Amino acid sequence: MVPGPDVVIACPRCGALHRRWSLASGNTFGAVLWSDGWFEAPMCPLPPWIARCVGCRVFFWVKRAVELGEMDHYTSQCDETLTTLTLESTGTRRVEVMRQLRARLGLGLQAVRHLVDHLPARVGEYVRPSDARDVVAALGQLGAHVSSTCVVTQPYVQTNPQEWSEAPQVEYVTEALFLEAIREGLATTPDEERELRQWAWWVGNKDYRRGAPWVPLSQRAPEVRENAAALMALCSTHDAEQRLMHAELLRESERFEEARALLDLPPPLATSPGLDVLRDAVRRGESRLLPLPRPEAV
Numbered sequence: 001m002v003p004g005p006d007v008v009i010a011c012p013r014c015g016a017l018h019r020r021w022s023l024a025s026g027n028t029f030g031a032v033l034w035s036d037g038w039f040e041a042p043m044c045p046l047p048p049w050i051a052r053c054v055g056c057r058v059f060f061w062v063k064r065a066v067e068l069g070e071m072d073h074y075t076s077q078c079d080e081t082l083t084t085l086t087l088e089s090t091g092t093r094r095v096e097v098m099r100q101l102r103a104r105l106g107l108g109l110q111a112v113r114h115l116v117d118h119l120p121a122r123v124g125e126y127v128r129p130s131d132a133r134d135v136v137a138a139l140g141q142l143g144a145h146v147s148s149t150c151v152v153t154q155p156y157v158q159t160n161p162q163e164w165s166e167a168p169q170v171e172y173v174t175e176a177l178f179l180e181a182i183r184e185g186l187a188t189t190p191d192e193e194r195e196l197r198q199w200a201w202w203v204g205n206k207d208y209r210r211g212a213p214w215v216p217l218s219q220r221a222p223e224v225r226e227n228a229a230a231l232m233a234l235c236s237t238h239d240a241e242q243r244l245m246h247a248e249l250l251r252e253s254e255r256f257e258e259a260r261a262l263l264d265l266p267p268p269l270a271t272s273p274g275l276d277v278l279r280d281a282v283r284r285g286e287s288r289l290l291p292l293p294r295p296e297a298v
């Protein structure tokens with residue numbers, strides 16, 4: 001997994017800037033397909049799906065936000081030569097040298113006095129050699145001695161606008177926030193609502209993928225149960241994928257008979273090792289979230 005540059009996006013409503021991370025490359029090494037349809041790929045994680053805008057506080061779809069560009073961080077390809085000047089001695093016309101330094105460096109009287117009392121002292125860094133030469137000549141005319149050193153640097157180039165650098169990263173959204181986004185009307189079509197409700201379900205199952213003691217959907221908080229019921233209502237029996245999702249929601253809700261009936265409904269679902277695992281779990285009255293066998297592993 002290789003991280004890519006952050007992508008700068010704008011809230012579709014108010015234009016507030018956010019950043020979302022990207023991947024330059026990923027793979028499915030160690031990936032697991034779960035019975036709720038969540039494909040967990042540690043080496044290819046998905047960026048946040050939705051976000052609450054930091055400006056107007058309204059939710060938006062991260063993938064659909066206008067992309068303004070990618071963050072760049074690199075140093076200039078061209079070397080830059082800086083000339084550093086050091087005042088070694090003022091000579092006898094000390095006051096005039098001090099006046100010259102005040103004019104050229106924009107320093108106050110106290111600062112210049114401190115500087116000439118602590119020689120040698122750096123009196124400037126110049127990108128253009130001609131600027132450095134002018135200073136050496138002006139101070140030299142007054143009898144001061146100024147030495148110069150050339151330093152080759154690779155300057156850091158900030159190519160991104162300042163507000164891009166200050167834009168906050170979009171964060172992953174919790175189950176409760178997905179449900180809030182639905183209540184606030186982020187979904188404008190049944191397909192979008194199904195998508196958000198499925199995400200809420202997936203995120204709500206997150207801890208169980210990591211070994212937390214299983215709690216069936218039917219025993220979770222009222223808003224979680226309501227989400228499961230609404231998601232089931234949005235599943236068509238004519239769409240194989242949605243029928244499987246509906247059956248899985250029924251199974252996780254301990255409604256095994258209804259789950260079995262849905263899985264057996266004509267037309268038959270395409271056989272797969274995953275489907276066999278689900279049928280077996282339904283038969284045994286098992287409601288736990290299950291990792292499914294990978295097709296290539298069979």
Ligand SMILES: [Zn+2]
Binds near residue numbers: 054
């Ligand atoms: Zn906004």
